[in-house]
Amino acid sequence: MPRIAPLPAPYPAEVQAHFDQVMPPGAPPLVLFTTLASSDRAWRKFRAGSLLDGRLISLREREIVINRTCARAGCEYEWGVHITAFAKGAKLAAAEIAATLDYPLDPSRWTPGEGALLATIDALHDRATLSDDEFAQLRAHFDDDQILEVLLLAGFYRTVAYLANGLNLPLESTAARFADFASA
CATH class of the missing domain: 1.20.1290.10 (AhpD-like)
Incomplete structure (x- = not known):
């Protein structure tokens, strides 16, 4: 059992849009994502990582x-x-x-x-x-x-x-x- 409850569905539109950007079509968001999204600040900070763009290393x-x-x-x-x-x-x-x-x-x-x-x-x-x-x-x-x-x-x-x-x-x-x- 996670120690902090994940954000329950249905997700706010902005959060759902972020999930849709990082998850394959039709796949539910990861528990990591829904847990972090339970805190607007934590979710914003986490998303700012932006390290999966493939521009500098293979x-x-x-x-x-x-x-x-x-x-x-x-x-x-x-x-x-x-x-x-x-x-x-x-x-x-x-x-x-x-x-x-x-x-x-x-x-x-x-x-x-x-x-x-x-x-x-x-x-x-x-x-x-x-x-x-x-x-x-x-x-x-x-x-x-x-x-x-x-x-x-x-x-x-x-x-x-x-x-x-x-x-x-x-x-x-x-x-x-x-x-x-x-x-x-």
Whole structure:
């Protein structure tokens, strides 16, 4: 049971319009969205994140960052939502999806750029900083704008993990589960 009640349907027109923008046609809004929409301020702040536009890093890179961030934070809710919604489009194979759950990281499964992204997420999760060497590895594959995007994504999805885990949101019925990929 969530710790804060989601906004009940029918939703105000403005909120429904936002849901319609981010959800596939006919799909109900995620519990995360309806819970945040129960507070006008929280919903406005959350929507301002605007990090899923695909302008600076590829869909695959974005999803690697998000999935590793959520996996390391133990956020099955958001990890599962992203695996279900984006893994196919991001061309993530089952073994790669499973590897987002593995700790420690096995860099041999990834391209050098993807390995740098994953090592960045692990360093941020473990120490909330990057060493000069870790930053140099990231810099070898990404420019300033892309690096800022990666850091913003990691921070935003760490916040999403705090929300989903802290509010004890029930897993979406259609979303992937950690156990689905534990032995892939």
